[in-house]
Amino acid sequence: MEFKQVVGNRRTIRFFDPSRPVEEEKIQVMLEAANRASRAVNADFAKAIVCYRDELTDDVREKIKTPTTTVQIDLAPVTIFWYGDTSFVNGAQGRLKELVDLGALPVTHGWTHAYVDDLVYPQVLEPMSKDQLATVWAVSVETGLAIAQAMLAGVDEGLGVGLHAFNAAGAKDVLKVPDHWVPMWILLVGYPAEDAKGGGQRPRRPLSESFYRGQYGNPWQEIPQVTERLKREGMIQEPMPADATRRMAEIRQLADRFGLPL
Amino acid sequence: MAQDIGSQASVRQWEAGTGLSREPPEVREQKLRILADFCAKVEKEPDELVAFCILRKKATGERFLSVKRREMINDWLEEFAAEQGWAGKQAVVNANVVRSFLIHNGVLIQGRVWRG
Numbered sequence: 001m002e003f004k005q006v007v008g009n010r011r012t013i014r015f016f017d018p019s020r021p022v023e024e025e026k027i028q029v030m031l032e033a034a035n036r037a038s039r040a041v042n043a044d045f046a047k048a049i050v051c052y053r054d055e056l057t058d059d060v061r062e063k064i065k066t067p068t069t070t071v072q073i074d075l076a077p078v079t080i081f082w083y084g085d086t087s088f089v090n091g092a093q094g095r096l097k098e099l100v101d102l103g104a105l106p107v108t109h110g111w112t113h114a115y116v117d118d119l120v121y122p123q124v125l126e127p128m129s130k131d132q133l134a135t136v137w138a139v140s141v142e143t144g145l146a147i148a149q150a151m152l153a154g155v156d157e158g159l160g161v162g163l164h165a166f167n168a169a170g171a172k173d174v175l176k177v178p179d180h181w182v183p184m185w186i187l188l189v190g191y192p193a194e195d196a197k198g199g200g201q202r203p204r205r206p207l208s209e210s211f212y213r214g215q216y217g218n219p220w221q222e223i224p225q226v227t228e229r230l231k232r233e234g235m236i237q238e239p240m241p242a243d244a245t246r247r248m249a250e251i252r253q254l255a256d257r258f259g260l261p262l
Numbered sequence: 263m264a265q266d267i268g269s270q271a272s273v274r275q276w277e278a279g280t281g282l283s284r285e286p287p288e289v290r291e292q293k294l295r296i297l298a299d300f301c302a303k304v305e306k307e308p309d310e311l312v313a314f315c316i317l318r319k320k321a322t323g324e325r326f327l328s329v330k331r332r333e334m335i336n337d338w339l340e341e342f343a344a345e346q347g348w349a350g351k352q353a354v355v356n357a358n359v360v361r362s363f364l365i366h367n368g369v370l371i372q373g374r375v376w377r378g
Binding site: 071259260262 | 280351354355358359361362365370372373374375376377378
């Protein structure tokens with residue numbers, strides 16, 4: 001699938017086909033996409049534990065639910081628990097020097113082994129690693145990048161995906177994650193039982209409401225031809241119609257299939 | 263009994279939210295019957311059942327949903343389904359009728375899923 005189509009096709013799927021298994025090969029594609037994500041100091045910020053639904057007992061699934069993560073976790077064949085590793089500074093010097101040696105961090109930009117040892121590590125990375133707020137910020141951003149790539153790779157593989165909160169305390173006992181892993185999100189994966197397009201793209205505000213040129217207050221001006229091209233290439237798709245009759249009928253049908261409350 | 267509970271505010275809210283009044287009469291009657299029977303089991307009127315799930319903080323008076331009480335409701339629903347002799351999808355669907363009533367009255371209670 002073309003990249004723009006993948007971005008355009010992604011929806012948060014909440015009704016998965018519980019009986020259609022997800023191929024482990026496709027999960028590996030998602031993990032590899034995460035592994036290829038941009039990352040500071042070439043650290044492995046993103047950690048994940050893949051659980052097939054039946055590897056988690058009913059009791060465990062109940063424990064990891066939150067007010068917003070409910071029956072979708074019972075329907076999804078796969079749950080990927082994402083964590084961020086706060087020990088990213090460990091080995092950072094070695095990884096940076098490796099990138100210097102490979103020419104990824106070039107001397108033209110000031111990179112040498114001495115620069116790593118005398119400046120980057122002691123003056124930037126080490127203090128940052130001792131600042132809890134900065135650490136959680138960095139870990140969250142970096143892990144988010146990896147999760148996004150995994151999610152889009154899943155869509156590219158024809159799967160449905162949905163990112164949700166989870167009860168980390170409930171999961172920790174079962175998953176046995178180390179204390180220096182910070183819980184991020186769970187990514188639910190499966191084949192959609194609902195329309196894979198979810199009835200249309202969710203409402204989005206125009207670019208000018210969030211993006212600026214030069215300084216805050218000077219909104220980005222959309223180039224109409226680009227917007228039209230993105231519609232043709234599938235990144236911008238038909239939004240969910242204001243008349244939700246069809247979607248509501250689909251939800252009713254899904255509720256009937258899965259015995260869910262309406 | 264099913265007729266009796268129809269006048270309760272919480273039942274009217276449920277009916278309005280879920281469009282129960284537009285269902286065929288026998289479906290509406292069946293759902294009201296399930297709710298009425300459950301209420302009889304736990305010895306609470308529908309309005310009382312909703313109030314039971316919503317507590318107020320002593321310090322601020324702020325309303326909050328009681329997790330423990332929702333767990334109690336789920337336990338009661340399991341018992342109720344067993345007592346009624348429901349099994350399989352019927353047990354899930356019928357217990358979720360009561361959960362639907364609570365959801366439409368602002369009580370977040372998570373429905374069970376029938377996966378077949």
